[in-house]
Amino acid sequence: MTPVKVSVAAAIASILLILVVLELIRGRRLKERYALLWLVTGVVLLVLSVWREGLTTIAGWLGVATYPPAILFAIATLFIIVVLLHYSTVLSQLDEQNMLLAQRLALLETEVDRLRDDGSGPTGAVS
């Protein structure tokens, strides 16, 4: 069985995580889109810290019945990996969009300069 102190500490940490995430959304420093995974992480960790029998059962399945808190670490790590992977995809998308914006802006700037210089309208199709 998990030591009670471990369960209490893990439960407090999970609740803190959930509260901090909710407050960040409320203050508009975090968008719901990027908060959902964190909330799921917090709720899963909270359930596993409170539901001690469940943690023991899972530990039994994986052959670490002598030390169930290992499952808490494993699951927390798993979720952190998922969140990081998600961020990597978001980062890649932002990278791509940032490049498109820079290109679009540079092309528009050229177009504005040309319009200012000769006063005539664009000759080719724009966009």
Add this chain to the structure above:
Amino acid sequence: MTPGRIVAIVPAYNEAGAIGGVVAAIRAANPRFDVVVVDDGSRDETSAIARAHGAAVVTLPYNIGIGGAVQTGFKYALERGYGMAVRLDGDGQHDPGELPKLLGPIERDEADIVTGSRFADGSGDYRPPLARRIGIIWFARIVSLLTRQRVTDTTSGFQALNRKGIALFAGDYPNDYPEVEATVLVFKHRLRLVEVPVTMRERETGSSSITFLRSIYYVLKVTLALFIAMVRKYAVPQEEVTGS
């Protein structure tokens, strides 16, 4: 700047098949309408076709999502000084013939935002697929509960707005499934929202931007956003009203 003129905001994503007809129908419905199509990074000829049919076109450099696209339209309306705006989808499901019904309460100054509802008393027979209907009812219940006002259709993008409504949405508009959260936003800013019954047509071309796999994610996300929206502080508070 544009007195007496009304801007019709039409967000469109890969709607080359429908957009021409939509623009033409709006312009034919009322000569006071200026149509602006916000092309949300389409890969087809949406922009060119809309322009050919006489719409002003704002082409986004890549797909930013429905909420961002619609908000681009509201910003355009605000910057161009329009006092009234209507919003229709680019797929042809909203009938421009219904627009006088939507504009009525705005012109009589009885509302700041009017939504065309498929489920209000007197609406046409609209039977969406079961999963979609459950989502629509779920959001209608929650929003009605939060705003203490009977709202029957929170996912309708068929709207008319006055200058106050345009300014609100130009400044703050959510992204995924934006209409649901926007309803709470309207309530929090104490703007007057009125629903009028409308009949919507079946989609002409294209497919709904919401696929089934993503819908559970959206329902979770939007539900969370709704409750957060209720406890959020707003930068542009309207005059305090006691009671309610």
